[in-house]
Amino acid sequence: MNYPFWDEPMGYGVLMAVIAVFHVFVSHFAIGGGLYLVVSEQLARKAGDTRRLKFLEDLSKFFVLVTLVAGAVTGVGIWFVIGLLSPTATEALIHNYVWGWATEWTFFVVEIAAAMIYFYGWKTMAPRAHIIVGWIYFVAAWMSLLIINGIITFMLTPGQWLATGDFWDGFFNPTFWPSLVLRTGVCVMLAGLYALLVASRCEAGEFKARTVRYSAGWGIAGLAVTAVCQYWYWKAIPAAVTAKALQSMPTPILSVEVSIWLAAGIGALLVIFGLLAPRKFGFGAAAMLMALGLAWFGAFEWFRESIRKPYIITGYIYANGVEVAHADRYKKEGCLAQMAYKTGDDGADLFRHACRSCHTLDGYKALKPAFDGADRAFINAIVSATHQLRGNMPPFPGTAAEADKIADYLSHHTDRRSLAEICKLQGVELGWKAYEIRCGKCHVIGAASDKSKSFAGQSADDLNNMLNTAADLGEGMPAYTGDATERKALVAFLQTLGKGGTK
Ligand code: HEC
Ligand code: HEC
Incomplete structure (x- = not known):
């Protein structure tokens, strides 16, 4: 800033x-x-x-x-x-x-x-x-x-x-x-x-x-x-x-x-x-x-x-205030190097510069609920891939180390218990929640990047294999880093999606 x-x-x-x-x-x-x-x-x-x-x-x-x-x-x-x-x-x-x-x-x-x-x-x-x-x-x-x-x-x-x-x-x-x-x-x-x-x-x-x-x-x-x-x-x-x-x-x-x-x-x-x-x-x-x-x-x-x-x-x-002509310089030299006004808390400053013009932590377009129950590696992947998400966001204006600083800042402000513990759900219901947090940010059901059809006819093993190689499926798609309970629930939910259900 x-x-x-x-x-x-x-x-x-x-x-x-x-x-x-x-x-x-x-x-x-x-x-x-x-x-x-x-x-x-x-x-x-x-x-x-x-x-x-x-x-x-x-x-x-x-x-x-x-x-x-x-x-x-x-x-x-x-x-x-x-x-x-x-x-x-x-x-x-x-x-x-x-x-x-x-x-x-x-x-x-x-x-x-x-x-x-x-x-x-x-x-x-x-x-x-x-x-x-x-x-x-x-x-x-x-x-x-x-x-x-x-x-x-x-x-x-x-x-x-x-x-x-x-x-x-x-x-x-x-x-x-x-x-x-x-x-x-x-x-x-x-x-x-x-x-x-x-x-x-x-x-x-x-x-x-x-x-x-x-x-x-x-x-x-x-x-x-x-x-x-x-x-x-x-x-x-x-x-x-x-x-x-x-x-x-x-x-x-x-x-x-x-x-x-x-x-x-x-x-x-x-x-x-x-x-x-x-x-x-x-x-x-x-x-x-x-x-x-x-x-x-x-x-x-x-x-x-x-x-x-x-x-x-x-x-x-x-929309985050980065001039298109300077975007490459931001990526190369980092966002912090372009800021004249800093508070000393890099994570918070980066968040303010890259995200705060549109999001708050827990008010309007809150990011806390979007990451409750998620781990830092996942948050990092999302911060780096904002331009892939729904919402037509600008690309992340900074280096990989800076994305990690925002991830650190966000993960300190989110609920770090497991998703099952936070939402007190299980089975397909828990899987639906896991989908919202880990997949729905990019693949909105019933909208442009819906992948429901890819899950049709897939066994639990097939889906588990897909999750193992998640990071290779598309540019910016995060590796799957959820715990075993959440993974099982997600697989069950993906199977219902493949059958045409939404929940
Ligand atoms: C130009 C404004 C803008 C900027 C800047 C921006 N976002 Fe967004 N973001 C949006 C909009 C709009 C949506 C769609 C939200 C909705 O549908 O309510 C969104 C959605 C998201 C979502 C999905 C929300 C959910 O509930 O799952 C995440 C996560 C997210 N943004 C993270 C970020 C992060 C991290 C940054 C900074 C690196 C950032 N955004 C910068 C506008 C922005
Ligand atoms: C940051 C955005 C993002 C997130 C989050 C994400 N994906 Fe993707 N995914 C992509 C992109 C980009 C592609 C490649 C382009 C395409 O196929 O649309 C892709 C491709 C895929 C494909 C292969 C495409 C096909 O038609 O076979 C599948 C399956 C898939 N994603 C499933 C998932 C699942 C399940 C999750 C949640 C665990 C997930 N994705 C989370 C961005 C994302």
Whole structure:
């Protein structure tokens, strides 16, 4: 590590998810809400609709509070978390896009100033000037999205930048346009959802019904743009990445499926309660829409983050912060030699550098239960072969001696009694547990590297022989080092697997 660290127990991934999802939910509303306010104000002024102008004034108060306070605080929060999660990648983003960030911050300052003037100007400003300020707000906010969108999409699909290192190649990368239009759709959708939340508190009657219907229209229009762009976005990701995801990455695929269902739920609620029965639109439906919207955004961002594995910037920096260009040097000279900041406990430092950006010992993606009952030789083999495991992890960035130091560190934190003693199981049940610990990390039953068919028709002796030569079966596959009880149970379980059972 080249920076001090903070071992918070939650796992950086969880911290990031909580803060980032909340932030995008607020910041996209900050853009769409600005558009909603100024467009609706123009319509209301043209129609001389004072009731609606009053509603918009109320909405703008809620809007300023939510976007300026919650948006700005969580935005700064993201910088803190990415600094913890991956200082190297944060540094790379700052260095490559320093003018991008400077431009973005300039737009942000304009956005904040315009929002304040717009809010305080309802009573004091001439209508025309007020509307102009509203448009300045929206354009500045959308421009800041445009810039951040270039940098965020760069992390997933850096495209030609990898070869040229050119700012514009990285900025206008293959997913830039689909993501920009998609996020603009999201802004419009969220403007509708937030306005519905405020409208749900209005007194029942004609005004409420037409405001609900109008806002639901924004929600549906935004959702339609988003749905089309999600497909366009998927198609813009290099085919090799999406093909690999379909074959062996359950997380991004699951998150796409979840996001489709959530979008369908949002669409259904908008049509039923927003368009067909706007008079019945209550706080419950509005809150449900907000919850679905937040969950949808979570699923989408989860997809974007997880399909990038094992990289944090595709093809450039691995998720553990090792630059791809330096990976060979790490392997040769060792990981410790590359660390400017060390605590003196090599095992712990190596664990922090190689694994801690994604795993904790016993919190989020805990490694302790993955190794309970396993011996140090086995742990060592797994540490050295992380790129072979499920999870699309980066290759281990260090020497064999360093892998052993991590194994030593991990084995001191795991339960070193025998597996049978720990889980109090026997027979096939114990064998299933042994499979989970010793084989299932690479051969997931029912997934890409399932070996169940190889066990069909094998006798116990055949299987024992296979285990004797385990280390020769594949690159990175560990030797079998479990005790006799566990081995017998595992063989029994492999036989049931060969017969098509899973337990
Ligand atoms: C880029 C993030 C990342 C890094 C860095 C990383 N892992 Fe993983 N690891 C994962 C993911 C994702 C999974 C799949 C976990 C899941 O399905 O819940 C996983 C799974 C595992 C598993 C299987 C878990 C189980 O329950 O059997 C082990 C063991 C493991 N990792 C060890 C390590 C070790 C040791 C290191 C450091 C040398 C490391 N990982 C570095 C992301 C990472
Ligand atoms: C670190 C990852 C890893 C672990 C853990 C692992 N294997 Fe493998 N295994 C591999 C790789 C890599 C190959 C070779 C490529 C392939 O066939 O998929 C392989 C090949 C095999 C094969 C031969 C392939 C065939 O089709 O006949 C069998 C059988 C097998 N493993 C069984 C097991 C069993 C049983 C365990 C648990 C005791 C286990 N493996 C644990 C990575 C692993």
